[in-house]
Amino acid sequence: MRLKKAEREQVRLKYGGHCAYCGVLLGDRWHADHLAPVVRELLSKQTAGGTWKLVSGKPLRPEHDVLENMMPACAPCNISKGGQTLEGWRAWIARHVESLNNYTPIYRLIKAYGLIAETGAPVVFYFEKEQQP
Numbered sequence: 001m002r003l004k005k006a007e008r009e010q011v012r013l014k015y016g017g018h019c020a021y022c023g024v025l026l027g028d029r030w031h032a033d034h035l036a037p038v039v040r041e042l043l044s045k046q047t048a049g050g051t052w053k054l055v056s057g058k059p060l061r062p063e064h065d066v067l068e069n070m071m072p073a074c075a076p077c078n079i080s081k082g083g084q085t086l087e088g089w090r091a092w093i094a095r096h097v098e099s100l101n102n103y104t105p106i107y108r109l110i111k112a113y114g115l116i117a118e119t120g121a122p123v124v125f126y127f128e129k130e131q132q133p
């Protein structure tokens with residue numbers, strides 16, 4: 001859905017102007033994210049030069065394309081979440097610690113020198129902390 005200016009401002013202020021997920025204060029450039037993803041179909045389209053490219057088509061879950069499902073998000077969170085559900089994204093973020101340990105020697109090195117400590121903390125989104133009493 002194309003948000004009207006007032007609706008977009010309503011979404012931005014949902015968590016006091018913070019990203020609903022990481023909590024960063026949003027600047028002028030931010031994304032209206034669908035909490036429950038709409039997931040758009042992918043279409044291959046031929047360009048004028050004859051090559052093919054993928055373009056996003058109509059939403060496959062149009063019932064999620066409503067104002068109540070919109071969350072204010074910084075670009076990195078919105079792009080990282082993509083078409084994942086909240087729980088899918090939470091697990092995906094948590095798995096990155098394992099991925100860093102397995103595939104990133106410099107990460108293991110700086111961890112060995114005590115510059116980084118893994119906390120094992122659960123992934124808790126900003127809006128979840130805001131909702132706690």
Ligand SMILES: [Zn+2]
Nearest residue numbers: 019022074077
């Ligand atoms: Zn964020």
